[in-house]
Amino acid sequence: MADVRLRRYHAEVWNEPVITEMGRSGERGIRISGAGEEIREAVGDARSYIPSKMRRGRPPRLPELSQPHVLRHFLRLSRQTLGMAVNIDIGLGTCTMKYSPIVNEDLLRLPEFADLHPLQGEETVQGILEIVHRFAAFMKEISGMDEFTFQPGGGAHGIYTNACIIRKYHEVQGELGQRDEIITTLFSHPADAACPATAGFKIISLYPDGETGLPDIEALKAAVSERTAGAMITNPEDTGIFNPRIDEFVEIVHEAGGLCAYDQANSNALFGIARAREAGFDMCHFNIHKAFSSPHGCMGPACGAVGVREELAEYLPVPVVVFDGSGYRLDYDRRHSIGRARQFHGNLEAIVRAYAWVMSLGAEGLRKVSETSILNTNYLIRRMSGARGVSMAYPKQAVRLDQVRFSLQELKEDTGVGTDDVSRRVVDFGVQEYFTSHHPWVVPEPFLPEPCETYSKEDIDRWVAIIHRICEEAYADPEIAKTAPHSQTISKIDQEMLNDPARWAMTWRAYERKHGKGE
Ligand SMILES: Cc1ncc(COP(=O)(O)O)c(C=O)c1O
Structure with a gap:
C-alpha cells in the first residue's frame, strides 16, 4: 500500500x-x-x-x-x-454508515415540517401524511410486502414490533401457549434473539458451518417443531455472507406453523436485486436511519420500518396512514393491532430524509447503490490481501455483499496486538474507531468494515492502507498500538471502569455521590 x-x-x-x-x-x-x-x-x-x-x-x-x-x-x-462528516467511517460494519445528503437537512428545516405538531388534526397535516403514504409505497415495492408502519424508533424496536406481531398472531390462532420458540441464526444481528426474548419467547440459535459460515439447514430441520412460533433472520448475515437457500429456510419454518421475519437492516446490497416477498417472508424490517441515508443517531431519531403481508396487516401498530380516495387519514381500525409501538407517529424526520433520498435516486439509482456497495466490499477485500496478520473469516465465501468480517487472530498471536488495540490506533490517522463484532466473538479478534456506496476508491484505499500500516507497525513495535490512541483528545481509557458499578455514573448527581463533590 x-x-x-x-x-x-x-x-x-x-x-x-x-x-x-x-x-x-x-x-x-x-x-x-x-x-x-x-x-x-x-x-x-x-x-x-x-x-x-x-x-x-x-x-x-x-x-x-x-x-x-x-x-x-x-x-x-x-x-x-472526530465528527462523522470529517472522517471515513467504513469501519462501522452492520451499521451502513453512509453520507446523508445535507440538502435533506435543509428540507427538514422548512417550517412546513419543522413547525408540525403531532396533535394537529389530520386535515391540517395532509402534506406529511402524503409523504408517509408515498414512502410506504416505495417500501412496498422494495420489499414486496403489502403494508408498512414507521412507528418503531429504531432497528431493534422494529424487530421487537415484529416479535409482538408473531406473538399476537399465535394468540389469535389460540396457539400461543404451545408456540413459544423463535429460531434465529448466530450471525443474525443479536437483536433478532434479544427482541423476541424480551417479547417472552425462548430462543434457538443456529450455528454457522465452520467452512462456509452459513447456517446449517439440517440444524433448522431438527430445531422446528409444534413449539416453533417463528424465525427472525438477518440476510446477508453480519459477516456479509448471503444465505442463498433462505427461501428453503422460510419454507421449513412455515411447514412447522411458524411465521418468518426478515431483518433487512443489511439491505444496502439488496435494493432492486432481492426482496423479502420472493424469499417467502411474512414480515420484515428496514433500518431507515442507516440504509436510507438518514443519519445513524446513536440511539437517536431513528426509524425501524416494519412491513407485513396483507394477512398480517390487521396486526400492525395503529394508526396506519391510509388514502381514502380523497385524502389521507389515520386508520385506527385494525382488529388485531398490537397497539402502539411508540407515541404519535414515530420519527417522521427520518421518513422525510429517506423519501428525499429515494426520490433523488429513482429505481435505477437504488439498484446502483447496491451494486456499488457490493463492488466496494469486494474491492476492499482484494486490497486487504497481504495485510500482515489479517485473514478473512470463512475464506471459502470469496464474495461478500455489504460488509465483510476479518480476523486479527494471527496478528494477536504474533505480536500481542489485538483487534481492540488496532481499533484504538486507527483514530490516530483521523479515522473513526471500527466495529469489532457483537459479543461473544465467534470469529476471534474480529473487525467488520462496511464500505457502502458513498465511499470512493480513494477512501477505501486510504482506510485499507491504515490497517496495513498498523499491522506492519505492530510487528515492529507492538507497544504503539497497545497504548493508542496518541493523537486524540483523550488517550487510552481504563475500560475496567465501564464494568464497575461502583465507579461509573449515569448522572452528575450519581458521579458526585460515587466520586465526591468537585472531583
Ligand atoms: C442487521 C441489523 N439488525 C438490527 C440492527 C439494530 O438496529 P438499531 O441499532 O437501529 O436498533 C442492526 C444495527 O446495526 C443491524 O445491523
Whole structure:
C-alpha cells in the first residue's frame, strides 16, 4: 500500500471541564424581565397556579453561565469530537454508515415540517401524511410486502414490533401457549434473539458451518417443531455472507406453523436485486436511519420500518396512514393491532430524509447503490490481501455483499496486538474507531468494515492502507498500538471502569455521590 499517502492528524485538546463545574452564581446568558404590571394584575402570581406541594423548596442547581461561555464550551466540545462528516467511517460494519445528503437537512428545516405538531388534526397535516403514504409505497415495492408502519424508533424496536406481531398472531390462532420458540441464526444481528426474548419467547440459535459460515439447514430441520412460533433472520448475515437457500429456510419454518421475519437492516446490497416477498417472508424490517441515508443517531431519531403481508396487516401498530380516495387519514381500525409501538407517529424526520433520498435516486439509482456497495466490499477485500496478520473469516465465501468480517487472530498471536488495540490506533490517522463484532466473538479478534456506496476508491484505499500500516507497525513495535490512541483528545481509557458499578455514573448527581463533590 505504498501508493497511498496517509494524512497527519491531531485532535484539539481543551481539557474542558463539565458544564456543572463552570460559571458563577448569578451569571446569566439571558435576563428575562419580569411580567408587566398589567399582566400581573390580570394573571396574578404565576406560582399560585402550581399546587404548593409540587413547588420546589429551593431553585434547581443549574449551571449559571453567560452566553459566550456556553458557546465556547460547546464549540470546544464539538471540536474535540472526530465528527462523522470529517472522517471515513467504513469501519462501522452492520451499521451502513453512509453520507446523508445535507440538502435533506435543509428540507427538514422548512417550517412546513419543522413547525408540525403531532396533535394537529389530520386535515391540517395532509402534506406529511402524503409523504408517509408515498414512502410506504416505495417500501412496498422494495420489499414486496403489502403494508408498512414507521412507528418503531429504531432497528431493534422494529424487530421487537415484529416479535409482538408473531406473538399476537399465535394468540389469535389460540396457539400461543404451545408456540413459544423463535429460531434465529448466530450471525443474525443479536437483536433478532434479544427482541423476541424480551417479547417472552425462548430462543434457538443456529450455528454457522465452520467452512462456509452459513447456517446449517439440517440444524433448522431438527430445531422446528409444534413449539416453533417463528424465525427472525438477518440476510446477508453480519459477516456479509448471503444465505442463498433462505427461501428453503422460510419454507421449513412455515411447514412447522411458524411465521418468518426478515431483518433487512443489511439491505444496502439488496435494493432492486432481492426482496423479502420472493424469499417467502411474512414480515420484515428496514433500518431507515442507516440504509436510507438518514443519519445513524446513536440511539437517536431513528426509524425501524416494519412491513407485513396483507394477512398480517390487521396486526400492525395503529394508526396506519391510509388514502381514502380523497385524502389521507389515520386508520385506527385494525382488529388485531398490537397497539402502539411508540407515541404519535414515530420519527417522521427520518421518513422525510429517506423519501428525499429515494426520490433523488429513482429505481435505477437504488439498484446502483447496491451494486456499488457490493463492488466496494469486494474491492476492499482484494486490497486487504497481504495485510500482515489479517485473514478473512470463512475464506471459502470469496464474495461478500455489504460488509465483510476479518480476523486479527494471527496478528494477536504474533505480536500481542489485538483487534481492540488496532481499533484504538486507527483514530490516530483521523479515522473513526471500527466495529469489532457483537459479543461473544465467534470469529476471534474480529473487525467488520462496511464500505457502502458513498465511499470512493480513494477512501477505501486510504482506510485499507491504515490497517496495513498498523499491522506492519505492530510487528515492529507492538507497544504503539497497545497504548493508542496518541493523537486524540483523550488517550487510552481504563475500560475496567465501564464494568464497575461502583465507579461509573449515569448522572452528575450519581458521579458526585460515587466520586465526591468537585472531583
Ligand atoms: C442487521 C441489523 N439488525 C438490527 C440492527 C439494530 O438496529 P438499531 O441499532 O437501529 O436498533 C442492526 C444495527 O446495526 C443491524 O445491523
